[in-house]
Amino acid sequence: MEAFEWQQARSPAEAAALITHTTAEAMLTLQARPTVQQAILVKAGGVDLLDLMKEGLVIPRRLVDISQLAELEGISAGDDGGLRIGALTTLAQIAEHPGLRQSHAALAQAAATAASPQIRNRATLGGNLLQRPRCWYFRSAAHHCLRKGGGHCFAYAGDNRYHAVFANHGCAIVHPSTPATALLAFHARVELLHPQGHRHLLPLEDFFVLPEADLHRENNLAAGEILTAVLLPSLAPPTHSVYLHIAEKAAFDWPLADVAVVLDLDGEDYCRHASIVLGAAAPIPWRAMQAEAVLTGVKISEETARAAGQAAVAGATPLDHNTYKLPLFTTLVRRAVLLAAGLDQNSALP
Numbered sequence: 001m002e003a004f005e006w007q008q009a010r011s012p013a014e015a016a017a018l019i020t021h022t023t024a025e026a027m028l029t030l031q032a033r034p035t036v037q038q039a040i041l042v043k044a045g046g047v048d049l050l051d052l053m054k055e056g057l058v059i060p061r062r063l064v065d066i067s068q069l070a071e072l073e074g075i076s077a078g079d080d081g082g083l084r085i086g087a088l089t090t091l092a093q094i095a096e097h098p099g100l101r102q103s104h105a106a107l108a109q110a111a112a113t114a115a116s117p118q119i120r121n122r123a124t125l126g127g128n129l130l131q132r133p134r135c136w137y138f139r140s141a142a143h144h145c146l147r148k149g150g151g152h153c154f155a156y157a158g159d160n161r162y163h164a165v166f167a168n169h170g171c172a173i174v175h176p177s178t179p180a181t182a183l184l185a186f187h188a189r190v191e192l193l194h195p196q197g198h199r200h201l202l203p204l205e206d207f208f209v210l211p212e213a214d215l216h217r218e219n220n221l222a223a224g225e226i227l228t229a230v231l232l233p234s235l236a237p238p239t240h241s242v243y244l245h246i247a248e249k250a251a252f253d254w255p256l257a258d259v260a261v262v263l264d265l266d267g268e269d270y271c272r273h274a275s276i277v278l279g280a281a282a283p284i285p286w287r288a289m290q291a292e293a294v295l296t297g298v299k300i301s302e303e304t305a306r307a308a309g310q311a312a313v314a315g316a317t318p319l320d321h322n323t324y325k326l327p328l329f330t331t332l333v334r335r336a337v338l339l340a341a342g343l344d345q346n347s348a349l350p
Helices: 012-018 023-032 047-054 091-096 098-103 105-113 125-130 178-185 289-295 302-312 325-340
Strands: 005-008 040-043 062-065 075-077 083-086 189-193 199-203 226-232 239-246 257-265 271-279
Touching (some): 012 062, 012 189, 012 226, 047 125, 083 098, 091 098, 091 105, 091 125, 098 105, 105 239, 105 257, 125 178, 125 226, 178 239, 257 325, 271 289, 271 325, 302 325
Parallel strands (some): 040 062
Antiparallel strands (some): 189 226, 239 257, 257 271
């Protein structure tokens, strides 16, 4: 890892004014001009950024540390009756928060399964949402892939067992954030601080970027902007949510497939509104709109849950080595719907 300068930010506004590049921009600059690197980047927990620096994929001139800014920490009531989660709130704090575990259970469940206990105690929500893809070709300095400004995606003809099954034309990464799957299901918004000092809110669905819109980045964060908070809307009772995932290891692993389901039910288990999001499925957290439509206006049962699971994978375009993901998503959606409705999932097992 190359030497770099270190600066402790005294406020979010000061940090925003100092930052010159996003991590994605800094990586592209390095690929184009490897001997000239003047980027000033923001650092919070540093879990992903330091990995990229160790791998030689980004070589900043200076890091601006925001990890000591108390105003970016914690979970509090929002202005609209929802919840505000500071960007520096750790995944462990989210997983253990009693209010979140009751009102937004799927988010607490997702945070509790991310990475390992050691990482969850250090990794921040903002950093987790902004981490770069975990595709091994992207992370390899020897592979100049499309996302790093190269000529093609190595995953298509290579080892693509962990890659996308939706929206995988051009670049086949999957979005690496586990909490993002649940946050999108809750229609969360991100709060962004501009270098000029003003803030604005953006729906998470509009924050993430598909490869067809931009091959080189995963979100709409601009140079100098800082993600300061995530806002969760208030939920009309009775709303129930569940997050489920399947991974090769019980800890320190990314999911092969994960699902967040949020159901707004009446007193007779009829679904007034369903929100279903798939993770590890596409370059962004993937909204399963056809599955949502299957459930809306009907009574939740094993039959309707199974139909939603089948609808969730409609239109998928798996690659040579990841077709196995489709039955995983089908099963996870079915089980999550039944659990969210309070029905016995064991009766619905194959």
